[in-house]
Amino acid sequence: MCSALVTASRMEMIRAAHPTGRIEKGGEEWRPAIFFDRDGVLNIDHGYVHRVEQFTWVEGAREAILWCNQQGYLVIVVTNQSGIARGYYDEAQLQELTAWMQEQLAFDGAHMDGVYYCPHHPEAKDPYYRRQCQCRKPQPGMLEQAIGEWEIDRERSILIGDNQTDLQAAQQAGVAGFLFQGGRLDRFLLSALVQHEQNFRS
Ligand SMILES: [Mg+2]
Numbered sequence: 001m002c003s004a005l006v007t008a009s010r011m012e013m014i015r016a017a018h019p020t021g022r023i024e025k026g027g028e029e030w031r032p033a034i035f036f037d038r039d040g041v042l043n044i045d046h047g048y049v050h051r052v053e054q055f056t057w058v059e060g061a062r063e064a065i066l067w068c069n070q071q072g073y074l075v076i077v078v079t080n081q082s083g084i085a086r087g088y089y090d091e092a093q094l095q096e097l098t099a100w101m102q103e104q105l106a107f108d109g110a111h112m113d114g115v116y117y118c119p120h121h122p123e124a125k126d127p128y129y130r131r132q133c134q135c136r137k138p139q140p141g142m143l144e145q146a147i148g149e150w151e152i153d154r155e156r157s158i159l160i161g162d163n164q165t166d167l168q169a170a171q172q173a174g175v176a177g178f179l180f181q182g183g184r185l186d187r188f189l190l191s192a193l194v195q196h197e198q199n200f201r202s
């Protein structure tokens with residue numbers, strides 16, 4: 001399985017803090033999410049980024065996350081991390097970097113709700129990570145897991161990725177995908193949501 005770095009209690013806290021973002025649907029509550037790929041969307045993709053010194057935020061990324069927090073969108077990161085399978089870094093290092101990202105965001109009063117990563121690769125050195133999994137994008141496993149755990153409304157959610165495999169994963173999960181090709185992420189997010197709304201209506 002892919003790993004979620006969010007605990008249940010934190011999930012409850014966040015849910016309690018975002019009452020306005022929820023809607024009633026047949027007695028159950030569903031929330032929209034923005035799914036973000038990590039490398040090439042939230043940070044510059046230098047290839048197998050796993051240390052703070054290698055991490056450069058994309059312009060507008062922190063602002064985009066804060067905006068999602070304020071508007072009641074869950075922020076869910078779904079990231080292939082085959083560097084773990086390849087032995088370039090381990091899960092502890094990834095978790096350390098993720099914790100650092102959360103600290104950085106906290107300076108702005110922002111946070112990521114869920115961070116899901118796939119540590120696998122079909123040709124991994126380590127047999128523990130060597131598999132044809134359902135979580136490595138273009139497979140939709142990480143999105144499906146998050147949708148189940150957070151009761152996410154697929155129709156009102158979108159994914160932003162910089163790769164066709166991101167969009168394929170979104171499509172398989174029934175979520176609209178948008179290809180980010182650089183520029184400010186906060187502006188891109190707003191235009192993607194406007195377009196999603198228009199597609200939704202027509
Ligand atoms: Mg990417």
Ligand SMILES: [Zn+2]
Pocket residue numbers: 002118119120133134135136
């Ligand atoms: Zn996987």
